[in-house]
Amino acid sequence: MRLDAIIASMQTETIHNLQIPKIGFGTWTVGGRETPDPATDAQSLAALRSALELGYRHFDTAEVYAAGHAEELLGQAVREMGLAREKLFITSKVSPEHLRYADVLYSCEHSLRRLGVDYLDLYLIHWPMQGMQLEDTFRALNLLLREGRVRHLGVSNFNLELLKQAQALSAMPLLTNQVPYSLADRTYVENGVLAYCQQNDILLTAYSPVKRMDIASHTVLQEMARARALTPQQVAMAWLTQQPRVITIPKSTNPQHQAENLRAGDLRLSVAEIEQLA
């Protein structure tokens, strides 16, 4: 299939007049882990370039990833591709230790600078923090919205109670709660967050969609994948993206895995297959 045909066929989720690719690209470990690791820059840039060439247009990053270096490398790869800014959907996140009013503004400004862009499509609170003053945080986030520095707001790792608090404070409907969700981790189904998101037009962005899966012992998944000439990871991701209001952001440095993951967003599992996986 030609590249432009692949991009045109990419499944998107339509919400609040936005079309967001259901399969995004995660950047945890791009450029390092807790600190920058310049020795891995070439490998990280190669992974980002191949993702962009394959047609990924939705990227997830955070100020904490490689202490900002993931944002720098993502910005570099995007500039090198010469893509128009509006073709991309870029998410970044403010860290829990930066949730005070002035710190949020400072963090956002530095994320924008490292990425080399003048707005973020989506800005998330990365993790809740004990004792945080969400009113103060949202005063800053709402100012960023008004100034056009961020287009949409969301949260990450928020339980139902915190999600409702954030929703009440946000000047715009929250776009997402980014949480761990996979065949192996259904915490946010069990705690009621997924159902609440689906009922309230909030995306649930599933992170770590394949990482913690013990694929070797998942015989149902393996057999299903084999029967359809897919990989177990593709079936696992299709299971996610087929659910209303669920999108996902797998990370891979392997171009073949990247392509497979992108295609997973186009797959349709049958009702019987979904029941078997449930």
Ligand SMILES: NC(=O)c1ccc[n+]([C@@H]2O[C@H](COP(=O)([O-])OP(=O)(O)OC[C@H]3O[C@@H](n4cnc5c(N)ncnc54)[C@H](OP(=O)(O)O)[C@@H]3O)[C@@H](O)[C@H]2O)c1
């Ligand atoms: N908000 C939060 O608190 C939070 C927390 C964790 C993650 N995240 C975000 O979510 C993104 C994804 O989560 P993650 O990186 O934890 O986990 P993940 O994407 O589920 O797993 C990444 C691992 O799975 C492998 N993989 C990916 N696709 C594969 C495929 N098709 N076949 C075989 N192996 C495959 C990758 O190896 P290869 O490179 O070899 O393909 C890599 O080792 C992160 O990068 C980050 O952006 C957010």
